[in-house]
Amino acid sequence: MECKCIGCGVQLQFEETSLVGYSPKKETRYCQRCFRLSHYGDLSISMKNSIDQDxxxxxxxxxxxxxxxxxxxxxxxxxxxxxxxxxxxxxxxxxxxxxxxxxxxxxxxxxxxxxxxxxxxxxxxxxxxxxxxxxxxxxxxxxxxxxxxxxxxxxxxxxxxxxxxxxxxxxxxxxxxxxxxxxxxxxxxxxxxxxxxxxxxxxxxxxxxNDSCLYYIDDKDLKTLVPTSKVKPTIYQIYENQSFAIGGICKVDLITDTNSSIVFYLANKVKIHRGKYATSNDLWEKHYGVILAPVCDCSFKEFKVLKYKLNGQKSDIVINGLGWVCVDNIDEVIISVHQSCNITLRKAMI
Ligand SMILES: Nc1nc2c(ncn2[C@@H]2O[C@H](COP(=O)(O)OP(=O)(O)OP(=O)(O)O)[C@@H](O)[C@H]2O)c(=O)[nH]1
Ligand SMILES: [Mg+2]
Known part of the structure; x- marks a missing residue:
């Protein structure tokens, strides 16, 4: 008889503790992985990279x-x-x-x-x-x-x-x-x-x-980066070029010489650091993975750099998996992020 876990649909098995579908009890309806995930939030086997999409x-x-x-x-x-x-x-x-x-x-x-x-x-x-x-x-x-x-x-x-x-x-x-x-x-x-x-x-x-930055972080950092309660927007006023760090995941540089603003829509636990644009790369190299954390599975040097000319138009820059920033009255935005993380420029949602 086919016996599948009710929680995740995997075929149940009773031999290999380290493989998916394992349960110590033959009369069970759930595999051990589901039991532990539901009761303790404990991920015994990560399957983030193992699903066959095709x-x-x-x-x-x-x-x-x-x-x-x-x-x-x-x-x-x-x-x-x-x-x-x-x-x-x-x-x-x-x-x-x-x-x-x-x-x-x-x-x-x-x-x-x-x-x-x-x-x-x-x-x-x-x-x-x-x-x-x-x-x-x-x-x-x-x-x-x-x-x-x-x-x-x-x-x-x-x-x-x-x-x-x-x-x-x-x-x-x-x-x-x-x-x-x-x-x-x-x-x-x-x-x-x-x-x-x-x-x-x-x-x-x-x-x-795999075009989301969450795909490239350690599972333990999900609790920081994924919102679990209502997102509180964080607003900054800007009068000159500035650089913002979203943890160690994304660098957002703003080029402006007028009164401008940026609003972050991110999980409330994500740390945002603000600094001068001119010295920002040195600071990233020095603090990447330490103060600027969590990080993706690559070095800061491997980040791709994307430039958006906005000419003052209010826009959202969406960082897949992380949330978005809404910028207003900014000339240019420069985003540095993991090579595979997709960035979308869209008309402001809010
Ligand atoms: N705040 C909030 N959280 C949600 C909502 N729907 C799902 N979640 C949470 O989002 C996370 C993922 O939910 P799942 O239902 O496991 O998502 P899934 O699409 O089945 O995920 P996979 O099986 O991994 O593909 C869990 O922590 C849920 O509690 C929602 O409407 N609001
Ligand atoms: Mg699911």
Whole structure:
């Protein structure tokens, strides 16, 4: 008989303690990794780099099911897929935007709807519906159930980038804490069928997020960099060239000679350091990994350097996985960051 862990979908096994799926008890419904993650927040085996994304997408293509594409609102640029219709050709798609509770109060529901609609329109993405949700969002779960009931085919694959909140979303829909959810990318390990009324929901492993800076940090630093409570914006006024360090993850240099501002939207535990632009590289080399921490898995010298000419236009610079900075009245912004971390320049969200 096939015996899978209810929490993460992995095949259970009772021999190899160091491999996924291990459980010391044959009568169990959860693997040891899920048990420890749920009860102690302890990640015994990291699977951040081990999920086979192509295999997931191949399986999805073969299934006659609709897609619920899940995007973390705080990390929108990482999770929003411009090619959604091409990747899931012929499938009906419901878009669910999670973690609304993490965004500052200044981001109204109306702004989120406007922002998402304009992105869908710009990229000509066709979906059935999009729904905004957050933790304990009873109403939005009901909206998702209604949206699923509006589609004839009652099979739905819940897909999205690692850590987008897929398993939490299913737990909210079924109103039970059945699936394992955790701050660690790569929590769900295999397709995991949950039957709810006449609807079939498949939880899936998160797709690779290797353009996010979180992919390149040590797992122990996730607690600092990933927001778990409402993000409080941090504002600085600037009158001359300045340099800011976001921990040791990202260097933000601002070129200006007028009254300007920068607002950081990051997890509240992230440390921001402010200094003079002229001496900033020397300081980074000296303090990288010490005062400027946490860091990615490379040296400061290996960072890529990106320059954005803004000519004073209010803009967001999004650092995938970390959050974003909103700059106003700045001539030029120079971003230094891990080679593989994606940076997006967008019209200010707020
Ligand atoms: N504040 C907040 N946190 C959320 C929300 N949804 C999920 N989370 C948290 O985000 C983290 C990831 O949630 P999961 O449900 O495990 O995400 P996932 O997409 O299933 O992740 P993988 O299985 O690794 O792909 C957990 O710490 C959740 O508690 C939300 O709406 N608001
Ligand atoms: Mg999951």
């Amino acid at each position: 295999l997931i997408l191949d399986n999805v293509a073969k299934m006659d099911a609709n897609i619920i594409w899940v995007v973390d609102l705080f990390d929108f640029e990482s999770g929003f897929l411009d090619s959604l219709n091409r990747v899931f050709l012929g499938k009906k798609i419901i878009l669910v935007l999670t973690k609304r509770d993490l965004l500052p109060d200044t981001v109204s529901e109306h702004k989120i709807v406007q922002f998402t609609n304009s992105r869908l329109k710009d990229k000509n993405i066709k979906i059935e519906k999009f729904i905004v949700t957050g933790l304990n969002a009873f109403e939005s779960s009901e909206c998702i159930i209604d949206a699923m009931n509006d589609i004839d085919n009652k099979e739905f694959i819940i897909l999205g980038k690692a850590n987008a909140g897929k398993s939490t979303l299913i737990n909210n829909i079924i109103k039970q804490n059945l699936l394992t959810a955790s701050i660690n990318p790569g929590t769900t390990l295999d397709f995991n069928l949950i039957e709810f009324n006449d609807i079939k929901l498949y939880d899936t492993p998160g797709l690779l997020n």
